Amino acid sequence: MAKIIGGVATTHVPAIGKAIADKKFNDPYWRPFFGGFDYVHYWLAREKPDVAVVFYNDHGLNFFLDKLPTFAVGAASEYRNEDEGWGIPVSRSIAGDPALSWHIINALVADEFDITMCQDMLIDHAVTIPMTLMWPGEKWPVKIVPISINTVQHPLPSMKRCLKLGRSVGRALESYPQDLRVMVVGTGGLSHQLDGKRAGFVNKEFDSLCMDALAGDPDTLTLYSIHDVVEEAGAQGVEFLNWMAMRGALTGRVTEVHRNYHIPISNTAAATVVYENGDGAERRAA
Ligand code: DHB
Ligand code: FE
Numbered sequence: 001m002a003k004i005i006g007g008v009a010t011t012h013v014p015a016i017g018k019a020i021a022d023k024k025f026n027d028p029y030w031r032p033f034f035g036g037f038d039y040v041h042y043w044l045a046r047e048k049p050d051v052a053v054v055f056y057n058d059h060g061l062n063f064f065l066d067k068l069p070t071f072a073v074g075a076a077s078e079y080r081n082e083d084e085g086w087g088i089p090v091s092r093s094i095a096g097d098p099a100l101s102w103h104i105i106n107a108l109v110a111d112e113f114d115i116t117m118c119q120d121m122l123i124d125h126a127v128t129i130p131m132t133l134m135w136p137g138e139k140w141p142v143k144i145v146p147i148s149i150n151t152v153q154h155p156l157p158s159m160k161r162c163l164k165l166g167r168s169v170g171r172a173l174e175s176y177p178q179d180l181r182v183m184v185v186g187t188g189g190l191s192h193q194l195d196g197k198r199a200g201f202v203n204k205e206f207d208s209l210c211m212d213a214l215a216g217d218p219d220t221l222t223l224y225s226i227h228d229v230v231e232e233a234g235a236q237g238v239e240f241l242n243w244m245a246m247r248g249a250l251t252g253r254v255t256e257v258h259r260n261y262h263i264p265i266s267n268t269a270a271a272t273v274v275y276e277n278g279d280g281a282e283r284r285a286a
Contacts (some may be wrong), residue, residue: 001175001177001178002100002173002180002248004183004250004251005182006184006250006274007011008040008183008272009245012125012130013129013265015265017091020132028124031260035260042077047181048181050142050182051143051180051181052142052143052183053104053145054145055249057095057149057152058123058148058182062118062122069091071116071150071251072118073145075119076101076119078093079121079122081093081094081122082122083128086125091132092250100145100178100180104145104173105204127146129190130185147165149241158225159222159229159240163244163250167249170250170251185246187270188239188240189239189240191237194267199267206232214244214273215255249275254276255278256273258273259272259273260273
């Protein structure tokens with residue numbers, strides 16, 4: 001059976017891609033951020049996932065405002081990157097796992113989630129930057145199942161809905177018969193606003209509150225409406241919805257084993273967190 005080993009949540013600011021291309025790892029501006037990945041690399045080398053389910057938001061590359069699904073699940077054997085306008089190198093493609101994608105799609109629809117299924121799907125910096133941060137080498141050792149959540153055009157799904165989406169994906173993973181080690185990724189956030197009167201807005205207190213609650217008590221965060229989240233975290237801080245879904249997919253006893261938080265990277269409060277998902281035995285004892 002598939003095993004959900006844990007999750008990584010991280011910011012996906014495009015400027016990180018340029019800094020990686022320019023090898024600025026030890027630059028004083030970048031070091032506090034990149035240093036937060038030393039533990040992630042250690043954890044991934046130890047845990048050796050086979051597949052990553054990636055909750056992210058498309059920024060107008062694959063979906064635009066004319067047609068924008070609330071939830072979209074990739075079912076391709078390969079995902080191409082064609083990021084436009086961010087000034088970062090186009091990334092190599094990432095392999096998919098169509099069989100696992102279809103298993104998740106079937107389970108979500110059976111669970112009454114009306115998702116969009118995508119047999120052809122371009123991925124943007126919200127997938128490629130976290131992948132490059134997690135595995136900086138030449139080759140990605142995992143296949144992915146990308147799941148896109150609309151954080152761009154209102155009305156957005158609620159915090160509660162995204163947590164439930166994640167929980168449904170978690171149950172689907174647990175019922176997958178293949179022996180796979182699965183990790184879950186949530187990208188984006190934390191607080192940031194890219195335009196308007198509050199451009200540059202970040203909120204350390206709210207970010208801390210969200211991170212403090214996420215591992216042990218994510219349901220308390222569902223009390224925040226989307227308008228509350230925009231007010232507290234900024235217009236693009238709603239990317240935290242991806243973190244909620246990631247957390248929902250961790251079905252065991254969840255422990256935060258690593259956290260790095262640094263302000264700012266570009267316009268964003270940058271955060272990197274690693275979660276472990278207690279195994280079945282631990283769950284039964286809990
Ligand atoms: C920035 C942050 C994002 O989440 C994004 O998608 C694009 C840009 C930024 O802070 O520059
Ligand atoms: Fe973003």
